[in-house]
Structures are given as structure tokens and as C-alpha cells.
Amino acid sequence: MVKELKNINKTENITEVKAPLVDALNSAYKNPTYQFHIPGHTKGKAVFKDFKKLIGEKALNIDTTDEFDNLGTLHPATGPIKEAQELAAQAFGAKKTFFLLNGSTAGNLAVAMALTKKGQKIIVNRNCHRSILTGLIISGAEPVWVCPKKINDWSIWGNIEAEEIEKLLKNDDKISMVWITNPTYEGVVSDIKSISEVCKKYNVPLIVDEAHGCLWNFNKHLPETALKLGADVVVHSLHKTGGSMSQTSMLHVSENSCIDETCIEKALKLLHTTSPSLILLASLDAARANLQTETGLKLIDNAVSNAKYLRKRLDNIPNLHQLKADFGYKTDVTKVFIKIDGLSGKRLESILEIDFKIEVESASDIGVLILCNMGNKRSEFKYLADALEKIASTNYKDIYYLEKRKHMPMLEPIIKMSLREAYYSEKESVLKQDAIGRISAEVVAECPPGISILLPGELITEEHLPYLNDYETLEVVK
Numbered sequence: 001m002v003k004e005l006k007n008i009n010k011t012e013n014i015t016e017v018k019a020p021l022v023d024a025l026n027s028a029y030k031n032p033t034y035q036f037h038i039p040g041h042t043k044g045k046a047v048f049k050d051f052k053k054l055i056g057e058k059a060l061n062i063d064t065t066d067e068f069d070n071l072g073t074l075h076p077a078t079g080p081i082k083e084a085q086e087l088a089a090q091a092f093g094a095k096k097t098f099f100l101l102n103g104s105t106a107g108n109l110a111v112a113m114a115l116t117k118k119g120q121k122i123i124v125n126r127n128c129h130r131s132i133l134t135g136l137i138i139s140g141a142e143p144v145w146v147c148p149k150k151i152n153d154w155s156i157w158g159n160i161e162a163e164e165i166e167k168l169l170k171n172d173d174k175i176s177m178v179w180i181t182n183p184t185y186e187g188v189v190s191d192i193k194s195i196s197e198v199c200k201k202y203n204v205p206l207i208v209d210e211a212h213g214c215l216w217n218f219n220k221h222l223p224e225t226a227l228k229l230g231a232d233v234v235v236h237s238l239h240k241t242g243g244s245m246s247q248t249s250m251l252h253v254s255e256n257s258c259i260d261e262t263c264i265e266k267a268l269k270l271l272h273t274t275s276p277s278l279i280l281l282a283s284l285d286a287a288r289a290n291l292q293t294e295t296g297l298k299l300i301d302n303a304v305s306n307a308k309y310l311r312k313r314l315d316n317i318p319n320l321h322q323l324k325a326d327f328g329y330k331t332d333v334t335k336v337f338i339k340i341d342g343l344s345g346k347r348l349e350s351i352l353e354i355d356f357k358i359e360v361e362s363a364s365d366i367g368v369l370i371l372c373n374m375g376n377k378r379s380e381f382k383y384l385a386d387a388l389e390k391i392a393s394t395n396y397k398d399i400y401y402l403e404k405r406k407h408m409p410m411l412e413p414i415i416k417m418s419l420r421e422a423y424y425s426e427k428e429s430v431l432k433q434d435a436i437g438r439i440s441a442e443v444v445a446e447c448p449p450g451i452s453i454l455l456p457g458e459l460i461t462e463e464h465l466p467y468l469n470d471y472e473t474l475e476v477v478k
């Protein structure tokens with residue numbers, strides 16, 4: 001049992017924080033059985049020795065799947081898994097929470113499978129993650145694109161305007177859902193409250209891919225979560241910033257949601273592995289519990305104050321610029337997007353990596369994205385700020401070589417065919433330069449950030465070429 005105390009909902013109400021799945025796994029470890037079931041490495045006994053040494057015997061010992069050792073099942077949720085999901089729902093302020101393996105990708109696929117169908121029109125922001133598009137290709141629903149504002153100085157997409165959503169809904173009464181991403185990868189935050197009011201006015205559900213915002217409910221200096229602002233379903237990548245293990249996420253159905261959560265449950269049952277990793281599931285339970293302990297809350301406070309410290313230091317570096325909240329949009333303070341005059345983002349990224357052993361979240365042609373995480377120490381931010389100071393005052397200009405390469409797709413799509421029709425059409429592979437004027441038959445999206453350069457059904461133009469340096473050929477409709 002997690003021993004720490006937590007101030008639930010930041011009130012006077014101090015309660016003990018439970019982590020039932022962590023406890024159950026611990027108990028299974030302490031009460032071993034003779035195992036004649038999967039996984040066949042049998043508590044690590046049949047594992048390559050170097051891997052065993054690396055990962056540790058204990059980790060292998062607790063690597064099991066659901067159904068065994070009184071750990072409960074994921075589909076349907078039973079036992080400690082069910083209890084852990086219920087505690088997560090309470091902590092995030094949801095009516096129902098589902099644990100996700102295969103990340104928020106699984107959540108987005110489940111939303112598409114459960115809530116959309118062939119021919120239905122769905123408002124989606126063009127800079128959505130490719131998992132949403134995969135979902136729409138599978139279901140056959142038609143995206144109605146909303147293009148967020150462009151922040152040209154930074155070559156990134158900005159916030160989504162409620163007015164834009166309303167315009168689309170007003171013009172087409174066949175639109176049956178709004179599905180948007182908030183925040184953007186670089187931390188730009190849209191006005192979800194106004195967007196949700198518009199959705200309610202037109203009686204359509206609002207789904208928010210809040211993959212990068214799972215800490216928001218736990219700190220008053222971070223933006224408000226869409227769960228509190230009227231969204232019906234919210235997806236969170238706990239593994240990105242919430243402290244769980246890679247590929248684990250959560251899907252929340254909000255308290256007053258207009259959607260029936262059993263459809264989501266059924267879709268997840270079909271999409272998920274039938275052998276869920278208990279380590280991964282327990283890591284979600286642990287992450288949620290941690291965020292409710294005094295220590296966890298302090299770690300988020302530290303992330304915020306380290307971000308503020310870093311931003312203050314960066315303000316004093318000549319030639320260095322950082323993305324800040326502006327008229328029309330807010331930002332998540334912990335996501336620091338910077339650029340240095342005379343250096344492309346990719347060049348800056350490689351200088352940081354090679355000369356300073358610093359790895360950032362991502363780089364575009366313009367800048368680099370730094371995540372101020374719960375696990376980073378103040379001393380690391382000092383080191384980073386010192387390094388950036390040195391870089392900004394050194395002449396690296398002679399070796400920046402990437403001007404013609406672009407990384408953040410910012411193009412308005414020219415749609416020639418439906419997403420699904422083009423994806424499932426007869427295709428051929430042609431050289432990139434011969435693809436101009438043809439219709440794309442594939443999703444071309446680099447990760448990070450997983451935002452599409454080209455989608456099935458879109459016309460390939462000369463403008464796409466700077467984003468396609470790594471491609472020799474493209475799949476086009478025959």
C-alpha cells in the first residue's frame with residue numbers, strides 16, 4: 001500500500017492513497033505458485049541471461065498476464081484491475097476510466113470504432129495524431145477538417161477557435177461529432193470550454209485527445225483538463241508525462257458524458273491484446289497513486305517551478321526565443337519550445353546531443369521542444385540553460401545545413417478522394433518526384449509528432465517535397 005497522504009481535490013480531506021493493483025502484484029510475488037501457464041519464460045527462468053541481468057530477476061518474476069494469481073481481468077474489468085480503474089476515474093474526475101495498452105493510439109482507435117461509422121462526418125483538426133486518422137480509415141467516417149490558426153514565426157499549428165467549429169457545425173447538420181487535440185505537441189492550449197459549449201448547442205459529442213495533458217488535474221498552475229470543461233471523452237498518455245511505463249495510457253468518459261461507455265468498452269475488448277501485461281497495468285495504478293501522494297504533487301510543483309526557472313534563464317539569452325502564451329491561446333508552461341537565431345532546430349538538437357549529451361523531446365526545422373518533467377532535477381535545468389547560453393553565444397552558423405528540410409507539416413490539404421476509399425484503392429509505388437499531381441494512398445506522418453504530411457485521398461504537390469526528404473517513393477492511387 002502506498003503510505004503517503006494526499007489532499008484529494010486539494011481540499012482539507014486527507015485520505016490514504018491506495019494502489020490495489022500494485023498491492024496485488026506484490027502479493028503474487030510474495031506467494032509464488034507452480035506456474036504452468038503463459039508467459040512461457042516462467043518467472044524469468046527461460047530468459048537470455050544478458051537481458052535478465054539488465055532488467056532484473058524481480059521484473060521478470062512479476063511479468064504475468066491477467067486471470068492469474070488473483071490479479072483480476074482487463075476485459076471485463078474485474079478484481080484489482082477494476083478497482084484500479086475506478087480509483088483512476090475518481091482521481092481524474094471521470095465517470096469511467098479504461099486502462100490502455102498500446103498507448104493513446106489504442107484509445108483513439110477505440111473512439112473511432114465505438115463512436116464513428118462509415119460515411120459519418122466528424123470534425124477533426126488537421127494536425128491530429130495519426131492514430132485518429134487510422135481510426136477513421138478503419139471506420140470509414142469522413143473527417144471534416146478544422147485547420148487551427150498557424151503560428152507562422154514558429155512554423156507550428158496554434159489553437160483551435162470555437163468560432164471555426166461553430167461555422168462548420170452551422171453549415172452542415174450531418175456532422176455528428178467533434179474530435180480535437182489539446183494541447184498541441186508544443187503546448188498550445190485551445191479554449192475547450194467555449195468549444196464544448198458550441199458542441200452542446202449543436203448536440204454533438206466532444207472528444208479531446210489530451211495525450212500531452214495528463215497532469216493538468218493535479219496542479220493549479222497547469223491548464224484545466226477537458227474533463228472539467230465539458231468534453232465527453234478524454235484520452236491521456238500517462239506514459240508521456242504522468243510517470244507510468246511506456247505505451248500505457250487512459251481513456252476517460254466524463255461525468256456528464258453524452259456517450260454510452262459500454263460501446264468504448266466493447267471496442268477496447270476487440271482492440272486490446274488478450275494477454276495484457278500486469279506490469280504495464282500496475283504502472284498505471286502506480287502512476288495515478290503517485291500523482292495523489294504528497295510526493296507526487298510536489299514533483300509536479302517542481303516540474304512547474306523548474307519550467308519557470310528555465311524560462312526565466314532563457315529570457316536573458318540574446319538570440320534565443322521561447323514560445324509563450326499569446327493573444328488567443330494559452331500554453332502549458334512545462335513544454336518549452338525554443339529557437340536560436342541562425343540555427344535550425346535540427347542543428348540545435350544535434351549540438352545539444354553531441355556537445356552536451358542533452359536529449360530533447362523533438363526538433364523541427366525551426367526549434368526544439370524541451371519537456372520539463374516530474375523526474376528532472378533543478379541541477380539538470382541549470383546545466384541545460386548553461387549549455388543553451390554557450391550555444392547562443394558561439395558561431396555554429398557555418399555548419400547549419402538543413403534549411404531546405406521541413407519537419408512540421410503546415411499545409412492545407414487538397415482533398416480528391418475519401419480517406420478510406422484512397423487507402424483501400426489499387427495503389428502503386430512511384431518515385432517521389434513523379435508523385436506530384438497524383439493522389440496519395442498512404443498516411444505519411446513522421447513521429448514525433450505523428451502529424452500527417454499527406455493523407456490518403458490528398459493531392460501531392462510540390463509544396464510537400466521539403467517534408468519528404470526521407471522518402472524515395474510514395475504510394476499513390478493507381
Ligand SMILES: Cc1ncc(COP(=O)(O)O)c(C=O)c1O
Binds near residue numbers: 108181
Ligand atoms: C496528440 C497525440 N495523440 C495521441 C498520440 C498517441 O499516443 P501513444 O504514443 O500513447 O500511443 C500522440 C503521440 O505522440 C499524440 O501526440
